[in-house]
Amino acid sequence: MQETMQFEMKLQTAKADLSLRREIWVLLVWLLLVQKGEAQQPFASPAQTSPSPGTATWALLHKNVGIASMHTAVTHTGQVLFLDRTDIGPSLISLANGLCRDNQRDMSSQHDCTSHSLMFNPIDNSVRPLLVITDTWCSSGQFLPNGTLMQTGGYNDGVQRVRWLTPCGSDGSCDWVESSTDLLQAGRWYASNQLLPDGRMFVLGGQYSPTYEFIPSNGLGIFTLPLLESKNYFNWYPFIHLLPDGTLYIFADRDSLILDYNTNTIVKTFPSIPGEPRNYPCAGSSVMFALENGGTSAPEVLVCGGASIMAPGNVTAQYPASQTCGRITVWDTNPGWSMQDMPIRRNMGDMVMLPNSQILIINGAQNGAQGWDNAASNPVLNPVIYDPDSWSFQVQPASTIPRVYHSTANLLPDGRVLVAGSNCHIHYTFVGEFPTELRVEAFQPAYMDPIHDSIKPLFVSNPITISYGAPFDVQVSIPGPVQGMVGLTLTSSPFTTHSYSQGQRQVKLAISPPMQLSSNVYSISTKGPLNANVAPPSWYMLHALHQQIPSYGVWVQVQ
Numbered sequence: 065m066q067e068t069m070q071f072e073m074k075l076q077t078a079k080a081d082l083s084l085r086r087e088i089w090v091l092l093v094w095l096l097l098v099q100k101g102e103a104q105q106p107f108a109s110p111a112q113t114s115p116s117p118g119t120a121t122w123a124l125l126h127k128n129v130g131i132a133s134m135h136t137a138v139t140h141t142g143q144v145l146f147l148d149r150t151d152i153g154p155s156l157i158s159l160a161n162g163l164c165r166d167n168q169r170d171m172s173s174q175h176d177c178t179s180h181s182l183m184f185n186p187i188d189n190s191v192r193p194l195l196v197i198t199d200t201w202c203s204s205g206q207f208l209p210n211g212t213l214m215q216t217g218g219y220n221d222g223v224q225r226v227r228w229l230t231p232c233g234s235d236g237s238c239d240w241v242e243s244s245t246d247l248l249q250a251g252r253w254y255a256s257n258q259l260l261p262d263g264r265m266f267v268l269g270g271q272y273s274p275t276y277e278f279i280p281s282n283g284l285g286i287f288t289l290p291l292l293e294s295k296n297y298f299n300w301y302p303f304i305h306l307l308p309d310g311t312l313y314i315f316a317d318r319d320s321l322i323l324d325y326n327t328n329t330i331v332k333t334f335p336s337i338p339g340e341p342r343n344y345p346c347a348g349s350s351v352m353f354a355l356e357n358g359g360t361s362a363p364e365v366l367v368c369g370g371a372s373i374m375a376p377g378n379v380t381a382q383y384p385a386s387q388t389c390g391r392i393t394v395w396d397t398n399p400g401w402s403m404q405d406m407p408i409r410r411n412m413g414d415m416v417m418l419p420n421s422q423i424l425i426i427n428g429a430q431n432g433a434q435g436w437d438n439a440a441s442n443p444v445l446n447p448v449i450y451d452p453d454s455w456s457f458q459v460q461p462a463s464t465i466p467r468v469y470h471s472t473a474n475l476l477p478d479g480r481v482l483v484a485g486s487n488c489h490i491h492y493t494f495v496g497e498f499p500t501e502l503r504v505e506a507f508q509p510a511y512m513d514p515i516h517d518s519i520k521p522l523f524v525s526n527p528i529t530i531s532y533g534a535p536f537d538v539q540v541s542i543p544g545p546v547q548g549m550v551g552l553t554l555t556s557s558p559f560t561t562h563s564y565s566q567g568q569r570q571v572k573l574a575i576s577p578p579m580q581l582s583s584n585v586y587s588i589s590t591k592g593p594l595n596a597n598v599a600p601p602s603w604y605m606l607h608a609l610h611q612q613i614p615s616y617g618v619w620v621q622v623q
């Protein structure tokens with residue numbers, strides 16, 4: 065088995081090498097022709113555009129931030145929120161100013177002077193400890209329209225809690241606020257959240273809670289979702305995608321449906337995805353592909369990876385993880401799953417929507433399931449990138465750091481992917497195969513390779529707020545000539561935990577051809593996303609793309 069995998073990996077690397085060699089050949093031939101005067105124009109039409117792919121790299125940002133981030137979210141103020149459990153015992157970073165946390169109900173340390181949540185600054189890699197009181201173990205969250213993070217549930221004294229964090233910049237002192245008035249109506253440990261078009265929060269599931277509710281409440285209590293009730297084990301951290309008609313696509317285990325939460329009716333059910341269960345403790349991951357043309361395209365969902373149904377029950381066996389991805393166009397009359405093999409099998413992978421609408425699949429293991437101690441083995445060090453248009457995978461360079469249970473990956477506005485966490489232990493443990501991981505890395509996709517600098521767009525001017533359907537212009541500078549394939553994407557900032565990024569979505573805006581204003585400055589006319597179903601009101605990262613190379617992103621508030 066091991067040998068087969070290694071062979072497959074070699075094969076993939078060889079294939080990647082081959083395609084790279086092909087690109088280099090194309091470039092060499094072109095250079096030759098240019099020298100001979102036979103090629104007048106580089107990349108003459110979008111169809112012939114074939115920029116060299118460049119190389120992806122890894123960077124170690126911090127050797128020890130002091131906590132293993134189980135939940136991670138990037139704020140519109142440019143900081144990254146790290147959050148672990150509070151009942152994990154002492155972390156390796158103290159609270160600020162000699163502060164201590166006294167909580168008689170904490171299961172590990174009732175008097176605790178260490179921190180379990182941080183603000184990480186991805187520009188200078190500095191950290192600032194935060195204070196969270198009740199237990200956030202395996203909790204859920206999402207940003208509200210005004211950029212405040214609403215974070216819900218957890219364990220023990222945290223299981224019904226609602227907490228907020230209103231983000232600040234690197235010089236701020238923002239911290240957690242626990243609501244004294246708002247409580248979840250059910251205990252929610254391993255739940256998933258989705259921001260609704262009207263700004264309310266939808267909170268779904270959790271262990272022993274096959275229900276959903278709204279914050280603020282609609283006054284009608286909680287609602288049972290039979291899909292979750294029937295799955296008692298494989299229903300934790302269900303996948304939710306807000307569809308562009310305002311209904312919710314919900315996936316648990318191998319099954320899915322569309323819920324109209326306004327009438328509490330199930331509008332549609334889907335065939336089971338072939339293969340393994342896909343949710344906790346067999347976690348794969350899921351995204352909805354970028355909605356196109358401002359949000360008028362039909363939504364399509366991707367689910368990748370997972371683990372054998374036997375895996376969580378018998379960790380000795382270390383069953384191989386799922387190798388498959390399925391995609392489904394949910395509005396088809398008779399939707400079915402189109403299945404594909406990933407180059408590397410994987411559970412506990414994170415899926416990250418990149419600014420160019422490709423999907424990064426990163427972190428995780430090739431055997432076993434989610435859980436503490438020896439639940440998983442054989443870490444997957446190579447990410448892969450999936451291109452939805454060509455249905456193809458590209459194996460990416462390996463990290464040296466295994467990221468298994470309780471690890472995260474989040475897109476930063478500059479295009480890097482921040483990778484944090486990994487802890488398979490009940491407390492911080494620095495011995496054995498998978499020590500608690502306190503290092504923070506960035507995966508820098510090939511689009512960040514400096515060889516693309518001559519085609520990389522940069523924003524010269526952009527709005528800070530965008531209204532639904534309203535026209536607006538941006539100006540970008542592009543050093544070299546503009547050749548086709550200019551685009552603008554809006555990407556949300558999700559709350560990432562347990563291989564699923566709650567609230568992750570992307571919209572490609574409809575644009576007019578760029579208008580040249582000066583030697584290298586172009587104006588692009590576009591309009592805001594169609595409506596709040598397409599992009600619920602919130603802060604988004606706006607990226608300009610040229611030949612699939614994204615600019616540094618800017619934060620815009622969609623309202």
Ligand SMILES: *[C@@H]1O[C@H](CO)[C@@H](O)[C@H](O)[C@H]1NC(C)=O
Binds near residue numbers: 210
């Ligand atoms: C953001 O909105 C939430 C919910 O309405 C509110 O509780 C919070 O105070 C708001 N934050 C700011 C900074 O206004």
Ligand SMILES: *[C@@H]1O[C@H](CO)[C@@H](O)[C@H](O)[C@H]1NC(C)=O
Binds near residue numbers: 381
């Ligand atoms: C678990 O798997 C191992 C190895 O395949 C096997 O020997 C053992 O009998 C299994 N245990 C159970 C309880 O099924």
